[in-house]
Amino acid sequence: MSPSIAIIGGGPCGLTLARLLERKGIDYVVYERDESDASVRRGGSLDIHAGTGQLALKEAGLFDEFLKYARYEDTVFRIANQQGERVFQPPEGGRRDAPEIDRIQLRQILLDSIPSEKIRWNHVLKSVTTDKDGHHILEFTNGASVSGFKLVVGADGAWSKVRASITQAKPKYSGNHYIESRINPGNPYHPTMVSKVGAGSLACLGSSKEIITQRQGDGSYRIYLGITVPEDFVRGGTVDLTDTESTRQLFLSSEFFEDWADELKDMIRHSEDFRPWSLYYMPPEAMSWKPVAGLTLAGDAAHVATPNGEGVNCAMADALSLATKIAAHGTDDIDRAVIEYEEDMFERAVEHINDGLKLGALMRHKDGPVALISFFKTAMEHAAKSS
Ligand SMILES: Cc1cc2nc3c(=O)[nH]c(=O)nc-3n(C[C@H](O)[C@H](O)[C@H](O)COP(=O)(O)OP(=O)(O)OC[C@H]3O[C@@H](n4cnc5c(N)ncnc54)[C@H](O)[C@@H]3O)c2cc1C
Structure with missing residues:
Protein backbone atom coordinates (compact mmCIF):
# COMPACT_ATOMS: atom_id res chain seq x y z
CA MET A 1 0.00 0.00 0.00
CA TYR A 72 17.09 38.51 16.19
CA GLU A 73 20.32 40.55 16.22
CA ASP A 74 20.78 39.87 12.49
CA THR A 75 17.50 41.51 11.47
CA VAL A 76 19.20 44.93 11.38
CA PHE A 77 19.21 46.46 7.92
CA ARG A 78 20.93 49.48 6.38
CA ILE A 79 21.06 51.08 2.96
CA ALA A 80 24.18 52.71 1.47
CA ASN A 81 24.97 54.35 -1.85
CA GLN A 82 27.75 53.27 -4.19
CA GLN A 83 30.17 55.59 -2.38
CA GLY A 84 29.58 53.43 0.68
CA GLU A 85 27.83 56.22 2.62
CA ARG A 86 25.11 54.87 4.92
CA VAL A 87 22.09 56.81 3.70
CA PHE A 88 19.22 55.11 5.51
CA GLN A 89 18.55 52.99 8.53
CA PRO A 90 14.98 52.20 9.57
CA PRO A 91 13.95 52.92 13.19
CA GLU A 92 15.33 50.40 15.71
CA GLY A 93 18.04 49.70 13.14
CA GLY A 94 15.42 47.84 11.13
CA ARG A 95 15.02 45.21 13.87
CA ARG A 96 11.88 43.23 13.15
CA ASP A 97 10.06 40.16 14.38
CA ALA A 98 11.68 38.24 11.52
CA PRO A 99 14.65 36.43 13.05
CA PRO A 171 9.32 30.71 -14.92
CA LYS A 172 10.44 33.82 -16.84
CA TYR A 173 13.94 35.26 -16.62
CA SER A 174 13.85 38.66 -14.89
CA GLY A 175 16.93 40.04 -16.67
CA ASN A 176 18.92 39.97 -13.43
CA HIS A 177 21.36 37.77 -11.58
CA TYR A 178 22.78 37.74 -8.14
CA ILE A 179 26.32 36.44 -8.03
CA GLU A 180 26.74 35.03 -4.54
CA SER A 181 30.10 34.75 -2.77
CA ARG A 182 31.49 34.50 0.75
CA ILE A 183 33.92 36.04 3.17
CA ASN A 184 34.54 33.36 5.78
CA PRO A 185 36.02 33.90 9.27
CA GLY A 186 39.47 32.73 8.05
CA ASN A 187 39.54 35.34 5.26
CA PRO A 188 42.04 38.22 5.91
CA TYR A 189 39.25 40.70 5.14
CA HIS A 190 36.82 39.16 7.66
CA PRO A 191 37.85 41.38 10.63
CA THR A 192 37.17 44.46 8.46
CA MET A 193 33.70 43.12 7.62
CA VAL A 194 33.05 42.63 11.32
CA SER A 195 34.08 46.18 12.20
CA LYS A 196 32.63 47.98 9.17
CA VAL A 197 29.49 45.95 8.44
CA GLY A 198 28.73 44.07 11.64
CA ALA A 199 25.41 42.33 12.19
CA GLY A 200 22.52 41.93 9.79
CA SER A 201 22.36 43.10 6.19
CA LEU A 202 23.71 46.06 4.27
CA ALA A 203 22.33 46.92 0.82
CA CYS A 204 24.59 49.18 -1.27
CA LEU A 205 22.75 50.48 -4.31
CA GLY A 206 23.81 52.53 -7.31
CA SER A 207 23.68 52.78 -11.11
CA SER A 208 21.19 49.89 -11.34
CA LYS A 209 23.50 47.50 -9.48
CA GLU A 210 23.71 46.16 -5.94
CA ILE A 211 26.23 44.89 -3.45
CA ILE A 212 24.38 43.24 -0.58
CA THR A 213 26.05 41.70 2.45
CA GLN A 214 24.37 39.37 4.91
CA ARG A 215 25.92 37.97 8.10
CA GLN A 216 25.40 34.22 8.59
CA GLY A 217 25.01 32.13 11.74
CA ASP A 218 28.70 31.11 11.74
CA GLY A 219 29.84 34.74 11.51
CA SER A 220 30.74 34.51 7.82
CA TYR A 221 29.35 36.99 5.30
CA ARG A 222 27.54 36.29 2.07
CA ILE A 223 27.98 38.90 -0.62
CA TYR A 224 25.42 39.23 -3.39
CA LEU A 225 26.39 41.22 -6.50
CA GLY A 226 23.15 42.29 -8.21
CA ILE A 227 23.63 42.79 -11.94
CA THR A 228 21.58 42.99 -15.13
CA VAL A 229 22.98 40.47 -17.61
CA PRO A 230 21.75 38.06 -20.32
CA GLU A 231 20.13 34.86 -19.16
CA ASP A 232 23.12 32.75 -20.23
CA PHE A 233 25.72 35.05 -18.59
CA VAL A 234 27.23 32.15 -16.62
CA ARG A 235 26.11 29.16 -18.69
CA GLY A 236 27.24 30.82 -21.94
CA GLY A 237 30.78 31.27 -20.61
CA THR A 238 30.97 35.08 -20.22
CA VAL A 239 32.41 34.35 -16.79
CA ASP A 240 33.94 31.22 -15.27
CA LEU A 241 32.93 31.46 -11.61
CA THR A 242 35.29 28.66 -10.64
CA ASP A 243 38.21 30.94 -11.59
CA THR A 244 38.08 33.20 -8.53
CA GLU A 245 40.72 35.73 -9.57
CA SER A 246 39.37 36.38 -13.06
CA THR A 247 35.82 36.60 -11.66
CA ARG A 248 36.96 39.26 -9.16
CA GLN A 249 38.68 41.19 -11.98
CA LEU A 250 35.58 41.08 -14.17
CA PHE A 251 33.37 42.50 -11.41
CA LEU A 252 35.98 45.14 -10.53
CA SER A 253 36.13 46.27 -14.17
CA SER A 254 34.34 49.21 -15.82
CA GLU A 255 31.65 46.79 -16.98
CA PHE A 256 30.44 46.40 -13.39
CA PHE A 257 31.72 48.00 -10.15
CA GLU A 258 34.87 49.95 -11.13
CA ASP A 259 33.43 53.33 -10.08
CA TRP A 260 32.20 52.07 -6.68
CA ALA A 261 33.88 52.98 -3.37
CA ASP A 262 37.12 51.17 -2.59
CA GLU A 263 35.65 49.96 0.71
CA LEU A 264 32.91 48.14 -1.26
CA LYS A 265 35.26 46.90 -3.98
CA ASP A 266 37.41 45.38 -1.20
CA MET A 267 34.52 42.98 -0.57
CA ILE A 268 34.82 41.79 -4.18
CA ARG A 269 38.63 41.64 -3.97
CA HIS A 270 38.33 39.24 -1.03
CA SER A 271 35.24 37.28 -2.09
CA GLU A 272 35.53 33.52 -2.57
CA ASP A 273 33.34 30.70 -3.78
CA PHE A 274 31.35 32.58 -6.43
CA ARG A 275 28.00 31.03 -7.40
CA PRO A 276 25.23 32.13 -9.77
CA TRP A 277 21.65 32.85 -8.75
CA SER A 278 19.73 33.76 -11.88
CA LEU A 279 16.44 35.36 -10.96
CA TYR A 280 13.25 33.91 -12.39
CA TYR A 281 9.60 34.41 -11.60
CA ARG A 364 18.09 48.47 -9.18
CA HIS A 365 16.78 51.99 -9.74
CA LYS A 366 19.13 54.02 -11.94
CA ASP A 367 19.28 56.79 -9.31
CA GLY A 368 20.54 54.46 -6.59
CA PRO A 369 18.89 54.14 -3.18
CA VAL A 370 16.54 57.14 -3.42
CA ALA A 371 13.52 55.20 -4.69
CA LEU A 372 13.87 52.42 -2.13
CA ILE A 373 14.27 54.87 0.75
CA SER A 374 11.17 56.77 -0.31
CA PHE A 375 9.28 53.46 -0.51
CA PHE A 376 10.36 52.55 3.04
CA LYS A 377 9.43 55.98 4.37
CA THR A 378 5.96 55.82 2.82
CA ALA A 379 5.43 52.31 4.21
CA MET A 380 6.51 53.49 7.66
CA GLU A 381 4.14 56.47 7.54
CA HIS A 382 1.24 54.16 6.56
CA ALA A 383 2.12 51.77 9.38
CA ALA A 384 2.29 54.67 11.89
CA LYS A 385 -1.12 56.03 10.75
CA SER A 386 -2.83 52.65 10.96
CA SER A 387 -1.43 51.78 14.41
C1 LIG B 1 20.83 32.06 -2.95
C2 LIG B 1 19.42 32.17 -2.46
C3 LIG B 1 19.11 33.03 -1.41
C4 LIG B 1 17.79 33.15 -0.95
N1 LIG B 1 17.52 33.99 0.09
C5 LIG B 1 16.26 34.05 0.58
C6 LIG B 1 15.94 34.86 1.72
O1 LIG B 1 16.80 35.52 2.31
N2 LIG B 1 14.65 34.86 2.18
C7 LIG B 1 13.67 34.13 1.57
O2 LIG B 1 12.52 34.16 2.01
N3 LIG B 1 13.93 33.38 0.49
C8 LIG B 1 15.19 33.32 -0.02
N4 LIG B 1 15.45 32.56 -1.11
C9 LIG B 1 14.33 31.85 -1.73
C10 LIG B 1 13.99 30.63 -0.90
O3 LIG B 1 15.18 29.87 -0.74
C11 LIG B 1 12.92 29.79 -1.59
O4 LIG B 1 11.79 30.60 -1.85
C12 LIG B 1 12.51 28.61 -0.70
O5 LIG B 1 13.64 27.81 -0.41
C13 LIG B 1 11.43 27.81 -1.37
O6 LIG B 1 11.27 26.59 -0.70
P1 LIG B 1 10.77 25.30 -1.48
O7 LIG B 1 10.81 24.18 -0.49
O8 LIG B 1 9.51 25.60 -2.18
O9 LIG B 1 11.84 25.08 -2.63
P2 LIG B 1 13.39 24.70 -2.53
O10 LIG B 1 14.02 25.34 -1.36
O11 LIG B 1 13.96 24.98 -3.87
O12 LIG B 1 13.39 23.13 -2.26
C14 LIG B 1 13.08 22.21 -3.28
C15 LIG B 1 13.56 20.83 -2.86
O13 LIG B 1 13.21 19.93 -3.89
C16 LIG B 1 14.33 19.14 -4.26
N5 LIG B 1 14.17 18.81 -5.68
C17 LIG B 1 14.30 19.64 -6.75
N6 LIG B 1 14.07 18.97 -7.90
C18 LIG B 1 13.78 17.71 -7.54
C19 LIG B 1 13.44 16.54 -8.28
N7 LIG B 1 13.37 16.56 -9.62
N8 LIG B 1 13.18 15.39 -7.59
C20 LIG B 1 13.26 15.36 -6.22
N9 LIG B 1 13.57 16.44 -5.48
C21 LIG B 1 13.82 17.60 -6.13
C22 LIG B 1 15.54 20.03 -3.98
O14 LIG B 1 16.70 19.28 -3.79
C23 LIG B 1 15.08 20.75 -2.71
O15 LIG B 1 15.40 20.03 -1.54
C24 LIG B 1 16.76 32.42 -1.58
C25 LIG B 1 17.06 31.55 -2.64
C26 LIG B 1 18.37 31.43 -3.08
C27 LIG B 1 18.68 30.50 -4.23
Missing part, protein backbone atom coordinates in the same frame (compact mmCIF):
# COMPACT_ATOMS: atom_id res chain seq x y z
CA SER A 2 1.36 3.44 -0.91
CA PRO A 3 0.99 6.22 1.64
CA SER A 4 -1.80 8.68 0.85
CA ILE A 5 0.48 11.55 -0.07
CA ALA A 6 3.77 11.77 -2.00
CA ILE A 7 5.74 14.97 -1.46
CA ILE A 8 8.35 15.67 -4.12
CA GLY A 9 11.16 17.76 -2.65
CA GLY A 10 12.54 18.04 0.86
CA GLY A 11 13.08 21.81 0.93
CA PRO A 12 11.46 24.13 3.50
CA CYS A 13 8.04 23.62 1.88
CA GLY A 14 8.10 19.83 1.50
CA LEU A 15 9.59 19.18 4.95
CA THR A 16 7.20 21.60 6.70
CA LEU A 17 4.30 19.84 5.00
CA ALA A 18 5.72 16.46 6.02
CA ARG A 19 6.05 17.52 9.64
CA LEU A 20 2.53 18.96 9.75
CA LEU A 21 1.07 15.76 8.24
CA GLU A 22 3.10 13.71 10.71
CA ARG A 23 1.53 15.63 13.59
CA LYS A 24 -1.93 15.14 12.15
CA GLY A 25 -1.41 11.39 11.71
CA ILE A 26 -1.74 11.52 7.90
CA ASP A 27 0.51 9.11 6.02
CA TYR A 28 3.02 10.52 3.52
CA VAL A 29 6.41 9.95 1.94
CA VAL A 30 9.01 12.52 0.80
CA TYR A 31 11.12 11.93 -2.33
CA GLU A 32 14.23 14.12 -2.31
CA ARG A 33 16.89 14.66 -4.97
CA ASP A 34 19.81 15.05 -2.53
CA GLU A 35 21.82 11.94 -1.78
CA SER A 36 21.51 12.28 1.99
CA ASP A 37 20.78 14.67 4.81
CA ALA A 38 24.49 15.54 4.77
CA SER A 39 24.18 17.29 1.40
CA VAL A 40 24.84 20.99 1.83
CA ARG A 41 22.13 23.18 0.38
CA ARG A 42 22.88 26.44 -1.33
CA GLY A 43 21.49 29.75 -0.21
CA GLY A 44 22.11 31.62 2.98
CA SER A 45 20.32 32.91 6.00
CA LEU A 46 16.52 33.18 5.91
CA ASP A 47 14.35 35.60 7.87
CA ILE A 48 11.28 33.87 9.24
CA HIS A 49 8.19 36.05 9.45
CA ALA A 50 5.58 36.04 12.21
CA GLY A 51 2.37 35.48 10.22
CA THR A 52 3.75 32.80 7.88
CA GLY A 53 7.01 30.94 8.58
CA GLN A 54 6.82 31.33 12.36
CA LEU A 55 3.15 30.36 12.37
CA ALA A 56 3.92 27.19 10.42
CA LEU A 57 6.71 26.32 12.88
CA LYS A 58 4.35 26.90 15.82
CA GLU A 59 1.73 24.61 14.26
CA ALA A 60 4.49 22.09 13.62
CA GLY A 61 5.43 22.17 17.33
CA LEU A 62 8.94 23.33 16.41
CA PHE A 63 8.97 26.97 17.44
CA ASP A 64 10.97 26.43 20.67
CA GLU A 65 13.56 24.47 18.72
CA PHE A 66 13.66 27.26 16.12
CA LEU A 67 14.28 29.85 18.87
CA LYS A 68 17.51 28.04 19.82
CA TYR A 69 18.97 29.12 16.46
CA ALA A 70 16.96 32.27 15.67
CA ARG A 71 19.11 35.38 15.37
CA GLU A 100 17.27 34.93 10.79
CA ILE A 101 18.18 31.25 10.68
CA ASP A 102 20.66 29.51 8.43
CA ARG A 103 18.95 27.37 5.81
CA ILE A 104 20.88 24.31 6.90
CA GLN A 105 19.72 24.70 10.51
CA LEU A 106 16.09 25.08 9.47
CA ARG A 107 16.39 21.98 7.35
CA GLN A 108 17.89 20.00 10.22
CA ILE A 109 15.15 21.04 12.66
CA LEU A 110 12.53 19.83 10.18
CA LEU A 111 14.40 16.62 9.34
CA ASP A 112 14.83 15.74 13.03
CA SER A 113 11.07 16.01 13.47
CA ILE A 114 10.21 13.37 10.86
CA PRO A 115 10.86 9.61 11.05
CA SER A 116 13.88 8.97 8.81
CA GLU A 117 12.12 6.16 6.91
CA LYS A 118 9.60 8.71 5.58
CA ILE A 119 12.29 10.34 3.44
CA ARG A 120 13.61 8.66 0.30
CA TRP A 121 16.94 10.30 -0.47
CA ASN A 122 18.56 10.13 -3.88
CA HIS A 123 15.20 10.11 -5.67
CA VAL A 124 15.35 12.62 -8.52
CA LEU A 125 11.91 12.86 -10.09
CA LYS A 126 12.16 12.56 -13.87
CA SER A 127 8.51 12.86 -14.81
CA VAL A 128 4.92 12.35 -13.78
CA THR A 129 2.76 10.36 -16.18
CA THR A 130 -0.91 9.55 -15.89
CA ASP A 131 -2.44 6.21 -16.89
CA LYS A 132 -5.84 5.75 -18.57
CA ASP A 133 -7.54 5.49 -15.16
CA GLY A 134 -6.11 8.83 -14.07
CA HIS A 135 -3.50 7.38 -11.69
CA HIS A 136 -0.29 9.38 -11.47
CA ILE A 137 2.96 7.47 -11.87
CA LEU A 138 6.21 8.92 -10.56
CA GLU A 139 9.35 8.02 -12.50
CA PHE A 140 12.76 8.67 -10.98
CA THR A 141 16.17 8.88 -12.61
CA ASN A 142 17.37 5.97 -10.42
CA GLY A 143 14.91 3.71 -12.27
CA ALA A 144 12.29 3.61 -9.50
CA SER A 145 8.66 4.02 -10.50
CA VAL A 146 5.86 4.41 -7.95
CA SER A 147 2.14 5.11 -7.97
CA GLY A 148 -1.01 4.66 -5.90
CA PHE A 149 -1.05 8.01 -4.10
CA LYS A 150 -4.18 10.02 -3.46
CA LEU A 151 -2.16 13.19 -3.85
CA VAL A 152 1.23 14.10 -5.29
CA VAL A 153 2.55 17.46 -4.07
CA GLY A 154 5.22 19.11 -6.22
CA ALA A 155 7.40 20.94 -3.67
CA ASP A 156 10.41 20.49 -5.92
CA GLY A 157 11.42 24.12 -6.31
CA ALA A 158 11.67 26.55 -9.22
CA TRP A 159 12.41 23.88 -11.83
CA SER A 160 9.65 21.52 -10.72
CA LYS A 161 9.15 18.32 -12.70
CA VAL A 162 5.59 18.04 -11.40
CA ARG A 163 4.53 21.42 -12.77
CA ALA A 164 4.16 20.39 -16.42
CA SER A 165 1.34 17.98 -15.48
CA ILE A 166 -0.64 20.87 -14.01
CA THR A 167 0.12 24.01 -16.01
CA GLN A 168 1.94 25.04 -19.18
CA ALA A 169 3.31 28.13 -17.40
CA LYS A 170 7.07 28.34 -16.88
CA MET A 282 6.33 32.79 -12.53
CA PRO A 283 4.07 35.15 -14.49
CA PRO A 284 1.47 36.41 -11.97
CA GLU A 285 -1.29 35.83 -14.55
CA ALA A 286 -0.39 32.11 -14.51
CA MET A 287 -1.41 31.85 -10.86
CA SER A 288 -4.69 30.15 -11.56
CA TRP A 289 -5.15 26.76 -13.15
CA LYS A 290 -7.89 24.21 -13.51
CA PRO A 291 -7.53 21.77 -10.60
CA VAL A 292 -5.96 18.44 -11.59
CA ALA A 293 -7.22 15.53 -9.50
CA GLY A 294 -4.45 14.04 -7.38
CA LEU A 295 -1.80 16.70 -8.12
CA THR A 296 -0.82 20.08 -6.75
CA LEU A 297 2.15 22.44 -6.39
CA ALA A 298 3.50 24.33 -3.39
CA GLY A 299 6.33 26.73 -2.60
CA ASP A 300 8.72 27.80 -5.35
CA ALA A 301 7.38 25.05 -7.62
CA ALA A 302 4.08 26.94 -7.72
CA HIS A 303 5.24 30.52 -7.54
CA VAL A 304 8.97 31.15 -7.68
CA ALA A 305 9.46 34.89 -7.41
CA THR A 306 12.33 37.35 -7.60
CA PRO A 307 13.74 37.98 -4.11
CA ASN A 308 11.61 39.90 -1.63
CA GLY A 309 12.42 38.11 1.63
CA GLU A 310 9.18 36.14 1.47
CA GLY A 311 10.15 33.06 -0.58
CA VAL A 312 10.67 30.68 2.29
CA ASN A 313 7.83 32.20 4.29
CA CYS A 314 5.41 31.82 1.42
CA ALA A 315 6.56 28.22 0.92
CA MET A 316 5.94 27.40 4.59
CA ALA A 317 2.57 29.19 4.51
CA ASP A 318 1.59 26.95 1.57
CA ALA A 319 2.56 23.88 3.58
CA LEU A 320 0.46 25.04 6.52
CA SER A 321 -2.53 25.86 4.34
CA LEU A 322 -2.41 22.53 2.48
CA ALA A 323 -1.95 20.43 5.64
CA THR A 324 -4.82 22.26 7.35
CA LYS A 325 -7.18 21.69 4.41
CA ILE A 326 -6.23 18.02 4.12
CA ALA A 327 -6.85 17.51 7.83
CA ALA A 328 -10.21 19.29 7.57
CA HIS A 329 -11.50 17.26 4.59
CA GLY A 330 -9.73 13.97 5.25
CA THR A 331 -7.80 11.99 2.66
CA ASP A 332 -11.05 10.62 1.20
CA ASP A 333 -11.97 14.09 -0.02
CA ILE A 334 -8.46 15.23 -0.80
CA ASP A 335 -9.31 16.90 -4.11
CA ARG A 336 -11.73 19.23 -2.29
CA ALA A 337 -8.88 20.09 0.11
CA VAL A 338 -6.60 20.86 -2.85
CA ILE A 339 -9.16 23.13 -4.53
CA GLU A 340 -9.52 25.19 -1.35
CA TYR A 341 -5.75 25.24 -0.80
CA GLU A 342 -5.06 26.39 -4.36
CA GLU A 343 -7.57 29.27 -4.09
CA ASP A 344 -5.77 30.44 -0.96
CA MET A 345 -2.31 29.85 -2.48
CA PHE A 346 -3.03 31.72 -5.75
CA GLU A 347 -3.89 34.88 -3.83
CA ARG A 348 -0.69 34.67 -1.77
CA ALA A 349 1.35 33.83 -4.86
CA VAL A 350 0.21 36.81 -6.97
CA GLU A 351 1.07 39.22 -4.17
CA HIS A 352 4.42 37.50 -3.59
CA ILE A 353 5.45 37.60 -7.26
CA ASN A 354 4.36 41.23 -7.73
CA ASP A 355 6.18 42.27 -4.54
CA GLY A 356 9.36 40.66 -5.84
CA LEU A 357 9.14 42.52 -9.15
CA LYS A 358 8.43 45.82 -7.42
CA LEU A 359 11.27 45.43 -4.92
CA GLY A 360 13.70 44.42 -7.68
CA ALA A 361 12.88 47.60 -9.64
CA LEU A 362 13.44 49.74 -6.52
CA MET A 363 16.73 48.03 -5.66
